[in-house]
Structure formats: structure tokens, C-alpha cells
Amino acid sequence: MIKEAIIPQSKSPCAQPGGGGPLTYEFDRSDFWRSIPAWRDIDPETFGDFRWQQRNSITSIQGIQKTLKELATPSLIADIEAGLLKTPMNLRLTPYIFSRIQWGNMENDPVRRQFLPLGSQFVPDHPHVMDDSLAEDSNKATPYLTHRYPDKALFLPITLCPVYCSFCTRSRVVGGSTAVKSKSTYGAKSTEWDATFDYIRNHPELEDIVISGGDALLLRPNQIRHIGTTLLEIPTVRRIRFATKGVAIMPMKFTSDKEWVEALDEVCQIGQKRMKEVALHTHFNTDREITEWTSRAMKSLSATGVRVRNQSVLISGVNDGFDCLHYTGKKLSSQLIQPYYVYLHDMVPGCEHLRTTVQKAEHLSRRLQGSIAGFNTPRVVCDAPGGGGKREISSYTLYDYEIGVSAWTSPTAKPGEIFYYYDPIHRLPQDGQALWANKAEISRRLANFKSEAEAKAEATRH
Numbered sequence: 001m002i003k004e005a006i007i008p009q010s011k012s013p014c015a016q017p018g019g020g021g022p023l024t025y026e027f028d029r030s031d032f033w034r035s036i037p038a039w040r041d042i043d044p045e046t047f048g049d050f051r052w053q054q055r056n057s058i059t060s061i062q063g064i065q066k067t068l069k070e071l072a073t074p075s076l077i078a079d080i081e082a083g084l085l086k087t088p089m090n091l092r093l094t095p096y097i098f099s100r101i102q103w104g105n106m107e108n109d110p111v112r113r114q115f116l117p118l119g120s121q122f123v124p125d126h127p128h129v130m131d132d133s134l135a136e137d138s139n140k141a142t143p144y145l146t147h148r149y150p151d152k153a154l155f156l157p158i159t160l161c162p163v164y165c166s167f168c169t170r171s172r173v174v175g176g177s178t179a180v181k182s183k184s185t186y187g188a189k190s191t192e193w194d195a196t197f198d199y200i201r202n203h204p205e206l207e208d209i210v211i212s213g214g215d216a217l218l219l220r221p222n223q224i225r226h227i228g229t230t231l232l233e234i235p236t237v238r239r240i241r242f243a244t245k246g247v248a249i250m251p252m253k254f255t256s257d258k259e260w261v262e263a264l265d266e267v268c269q270i271g272q273k274r275m276k277e278v279a280l281h282t283h284f285n286t287d288r289e290i291t292e293w294t295s296r297a298m299k300s301l302s303a304t305g306v307r308v309r310n311q312s313v314l315i316s317g318v319n320d321g322f323d324c325l326h327y328t329g330k331k332l333s334s335q336l337i338q339p340y341y342v343y344l345h346d347m348v349p350g351c352e353h354l355r356t357t358v359q360k361a362e363h364l365s366r367r368l369q370g371s372i373a374g375f376n377t378p379r380v381v382c383d384a385p386g387g388g389g390k391r392e393i394s395s396y397t398l399y400d401y402e403i404g405v406s407a408w409t410s411p412t413a414k415p416g417e418i419f420y421y422y423d424p425i426h427r428l429p430q431d432g433q434a435l436w437a438n439k440a441e442i443s444r445r446l447a448n449f450k451s452e453a454e455a456k457a458e459a460t461r462h
């Protein structure tokens, strides 16, 4: 039985007034990091040096204690310690993003929530979560390349990042082992990339190559140059995108690492001469991550001609309110960053407290449409678990919001297959939660749902 949804109106913690009059875009120009006890004497020049940011990144509980000093209460430290025993992601925050956290309201802070897991906030995993929820490994064409869509491929030359996000979809490989997850993280080894380039050369249908990871920010300038020029020299490759969270978490990289920006600039110039697009896809989730440092980074990047787009993840208690998504989208647009996607949170382990429902995402998508110029309105999508690829949030074949299961088809990437997304159980209506507590009942209901979805998918195939 499919019921109509009643959507509660929610305000997200990063909310700015979104309706009616003109918006003002405020960019924090203050020395905000000086509110962190260990950085009271750090001047803007030092703070604005990417090497200082890398050297002073927080990677351990001891690092948090040393940096926060009196702000690190014993209960906070115990809660983070408990969180680290449950998460598949390691701890790494740049000083920039660490000092965007409002430590006085740390528990509900949308920036803290993305990077620092609290044991007290964890919720047991949904029975259907998967380590590799997007089936990237089973679609591997070479050890570094996933080829799923006909004309696009995903190149993963590195699995290290300058920060580690609690919600990472590649938590199975990114960022080293944790108490609950052992993984084979790898750094960039350019001597091993030839088979990947050869594969792309031998598949002329591949027009778009995404260079992700991990984070392209940690590729050395000569590696950016090597990847960029090799790909652009392949006649059939039309567009390349470097994926980096850098603009959101270490914007000073783009003003203080001249060599890296020059390498990107060279790649952009080659692209321009060949009428090929070079883009940088970044990852802001809230407007709190956008400051005066972002504006400076964007001025530097704009000079290279690179096109910058943003991909957000919809995260409960972070950006799952219209005001937040709307204001963040508008503020990014004001900095020449095009809001591109808002992803429904993938079904990966250790993230249940951060996920939300298809119903909520659909509601937000409807509200966003028409509230920003079309080309700056992000597409809200579900990356269909099991490798169906990105699907518009309202394009499911069937959705039972009570038990939180939706069925999706993917006629281009995987014709004939059906993919299922499961909403987090603790966000379902009471009746739905009760059904999940009864194994026999939920199996019956899921079996009925699946046969109905198959029949519907079959009917629309012809």
C-alpha cells in the first residue's frame, strides 16, 4: 500500500532566511580561527598557507585536546572517542574547517556533524547498507577505473583526502583502516596509470572522465599535468573533471600553492585550445563553509578558466532544510560555483544518523525548483544502490514511504534491472518502524513491494 506523504517542515541548523526579499551574502572576513585556543596567535598569512594547514591538520583525539585546550571537555572527548570506535572513517580536519565549527554548540553544529562522529549520535546500520553501495568495484574496468555509464568513466588515482568525512561513500577504501574497518588505501602512483589511459583510448565512447578519489587536491602538480594532458590528448575525450573538496575545506590551497594552480591552468589552456571542458567539482554542504577565503580561492581559480561546480550530500541535521539548501546554492552561485547535484545520502555503513528519506529529498527538490535560476538549481538525485547510477529523486518506479523502500530502474546504465533504496528506519512513521521490528511481516511486505515494482517496471519497458 503506497500512502501519500505528509512532510514536516524543518529548519536546518545552517538556515538563512530564504523567502521573499533580496538575500545578502555575508562572507566571514574575521580571524575566526583565533577562537580556537591553540591558534590565538596565528596571523592571517600563516593561516593562509596550505603547508601550515596540512601540517596542523587534526588527526587524533590528542590533537583535538591539544588544539581545543579548555574547550575540550572530558565528556566531549569521551563522546568523540566512542564515535571513533564505531566509524569506518578516520579523523582528519584542516584547521580551516576545524575552526568553522561553533564549539559552544558543538553537538548540533552542522560542520562538526560532517567530520567528527559522536558515539552518542550513532544509530544501528540499516540491514541493507552495503560497503560498496554504488557497486563501483564490480564495474571496474582497470584497477583505477570504474566504467558504468556508456560515455563516462570514473578514474580513482588516489584514495587519500585532506579531510575525512563521516558520510564518505567510499569509506571502504578512503582514508586508512579504523577500529571497525580495514582497508587498502593507496596514494597516487603515476607509473600504474598506463593501463587506465589505454582503456580510455580503446573505448572511444568515453567522452567524460571524472578524476576523483580520494581527493585530487593531494595529487602533485606534475600528476595534475600528467593526467590532464594525457586525457585531453585522447581525441574522443571531450570533458574532464577533477573532484576536490579543497575549495570547501582548504581554500588557501588555491591562493598559496602557485605550482598546483599553474598546473591546472596549463591543463585548462590545453582544453581551451582543443575546445574541451576542464572542470573542478567541489563539495560544499552548508553556507558556513563559504567565507572570504572561498572568494579568494575562486578569484584564483577563475583566472585559469576552469569551470567550478558543486556536489552536496543531503545530510540530516546539516543541510536537510529548504532555507539551507537554497541559501547555500545562491551563495555558491555568487562565487561562480554552480550548484550541480544534491545527493541522497548513500546506503553505506556508520552513517544511519546522517541519512534522510527519499520523501524528504523529494520535498526539498520540489521547493528548490523555481527558487534559483534553472542553471543554478541543483538536481536532487538518488545514486541507485547496486550501480543504477544517478536518478532524479522523483523518478522512482514505486515508493512505499511507510516501510521506506523505493524501486528504481536505470534504462541506460543497467537496462532490465531494478534497484532498491531503503530509508533509515528510525525516520519512518511509527507503523513502518514496527514492521521492521517484525521479521516475518517486513519480509512479506518487501516481497509484495518487489513484485509490484517488477510488474510496474515490466509494464513501462514496452
Ligand code: SF4
Pocket (backbone or CB within 6 Å): 160, 161, 163, 164, 165, 167, 168, 169, 170, 174, 175, 213, 214, 215, 245
Ligand atoms: S573528501 Fe570526498 S572522498 Fe574524501 S572523505 Fe570526504 S567525501 Fe570521501
